[in-house]
Amino acid sequence: MSVPSQQQFRDAMARLGAAVNIITTDGPAGMAGFTASAVCSVTDSPPTLLVCLNRAASVWPVFSENRQLCVNTLAAGHESLSNLFGGKTPMAERFTAAEWRYGVTGCPRLEGAVVSFDCRISQTVSVGTHDILFCEVMEIARNDDTHGLVWFDRGYHQLMRPAC
Ligand SMILES: NC(=O)C1=CN([C@@H]2O[C@H](COP(=O)(O)OP(=O)(O)OC[C@H]3O[C@@H](n4cnc5c(N)ncnc54)[C@H](O)[C@@H]3O)[C@@H](O)[C@H]2O)C=CC1
Numbered sequence: 002m003s004v005p006s007q008q009q010f011r012d013a014m015a016r017l018g019a020a021v022n023i024i025t026t027d028g029p030a031g032m033a034g035f036t037a038s039a040v041c042s043v044t045d046s047p048p049t050l051l052v053c054l055n056r057a058a059s060v061w062p063v064f065s066e067n068r069q070l071c072v073n074t075l076a077a078g079h080e081s082l083s084n085l086f087g088g089k090t091p092m093a094e095r096f097t098a099a100e101w102r103y104g105v106t107g108c109p110r111l112e113g114a115v116v117s118f119d120c121r122i123s124q125t126v127s128v129g130t131h132d133i134l135f136c137e138v139m140e141i142a143r144n145d146d147t148h149g150l151v152w153f154d155r156g157y158h159q160l161m162r163p164a165c
């Protein structure tokens with residue numbers, strides 16, 4: 002058995018459904034945001050999640066310096082916003098496409114997200130091309146009347162909540 006190629010790894014990873022998130026930051030280095038599916042829970046004590054960020058992304062220096070971010074989990078209907086934050090679009094254009102609020106960190110909180118986590122980055126570990134940002138959660142804002150969105154097989158899929 003040989004080690005899987007990059008393409009084989011990506012083809013395999015395309016089979017793992019994941020929530021889609023817009024990760025935002027604001028602070029001394031300015032405002033930035035990008036789309037991420039590589040987000041997961043680490044521990045609930047202290048409440049911590051992780052975000053994997055490619056060091057080649059244009060937003061990387063901004064997140065590195067600001068050391069705080071907001072994880073905005075996208076809802077059904079946010080597909081085009083997700084694509085906008087998924088690369089190449091100028092930063093100002095990304096942010097004018099939606100409504101934002103502000104929590105304890107001052108990082109943009111997406112109006113209508115399923116949930117938003119205001120965090121400070123407590124630790125960073127570099128693995129290969131990416132930085133793993135460990136994020137301690139300072140504040141949570143939930144939205145109970147939105148449907149969900151999942152990235153699976155290189156496409157968006159809406160998740161309906163019967164209660165909504
Ligand atoms: N973790 C990451 O950095 C991710 C990056 N992307 C970006 O979005 C583009 C489109 O993605 P897909 O349409 O899903 O097709 P794709 O074939 O490029 O990727 C399939 C899956 O492989 C994983 N993946 C892709 N690029 C990766 C990377 N550089 N490092 C670690 N895992 C990676 C992700 O789970 C992704 O959903 C990718 O080419 C990539 O630039 C997408 C998902 C995760």
Ligand SMILES: Cc1cc2nc3c(=O)[nH]c(=O)nc-3n(C[C@H](O)[C@H](O)[C@H](O)COP(=O)(O)O)c2cc1C
Nearest residue numbers: 035036037038039053054055058059086087088089
């Ligand atoms: C559905 C989707 C999921 C993505 N997930 C990640 C991720 O988890 N980590 C990451 O570094 N980039 C991810 N990307 C790519 C970044 O969003 C993109 O590189 C970022 O917007 C920076 O692009 P820029 O360098 O053109 O500004 C994803 C893109 C899409 C469309």
